[in-house]
Amino acid sequence: ERRRLVEEIGLDGHTLASALDPDELARVEHEADHLAVILKRPRSWMEGDGRVFRVASVGLFLFPDKLVVVTDEDVPILDDAKVAPRGGTPSSALLRIAHRTVYRFLEHLRVIGTVAEEIEGRIATSIENRQLLELFRLGKSLVYYVNALEGNAAALERLQASAVKAGLTAEQVD
Secondary structure (H helix, E strand, C coil): CHHHHHHHHCCCHHHHHHHCCCCCCCEEEECCCCEEEEEEEECCCCHHHCCCCCEEEEEEEECCCCEEEEECCCCCCCCCCCCCCCCCCHHHHHHHHHHHHHHHHHHHHHHHHHHHHHHHHHHHHCCCHHHHHHHHHHHHHHHHHHHHHHHHHHHHHHHHHCHHHHCCCHHHHC
8 A cells, every 4th residue: 555655646655654653743745746744633542551542643645636644543534524514625625634633632632631530539539559640641641632732733834824735725724
C-alpha cells in the first residue's frame, strides 16, 4: 500500500511515514501537486491500556480532485454525518475530518473528566497507591491530548493561511 501511494499517487515517502508516526507533530506542507496535512487524533481506547489515552497521527493529502486519508489503524474517520455539514469537494471532506477529530478529542476529554471524578471519589474514601497511579496516568493522557490539540491548532491555522492552494471557499475558511 505504501509503495502504491508513493509511486502511483505521488505522495512523498517521508510525509507518508509521518502520517503513520504517533510521535509526529501536526503540520501542513505544500507539495508540488497537493497539500499534505498531518493531524493528531485520539487513538481508539482499549481495555488493556490502563486508562492511558493516547494519540495517533492521520495524514490528509489534498489533491485538486481527491483526498487521500492515511492512518495506522482501521478507524471510522467520518463515523457521524451529523457532526459537520456535508460537502462534495475534497477540501470539504478534509474540513469534516478535522472537525470530527476535534469532536473525538472532546468526547475523550469528557470521559477523562468522568474517570478522574470517579478516582477522586475513591481516593477520598480510601487512599491507595493504585488510585493515585490511575490519576497520574490520566494526567499523562491530558498532556498527550493538550500537545496534540495545540499541534492541530497550529496546523489548522496554517491550512487557513493556505486557503487558496487548498481550494477552500470563504465560507469554509470561516
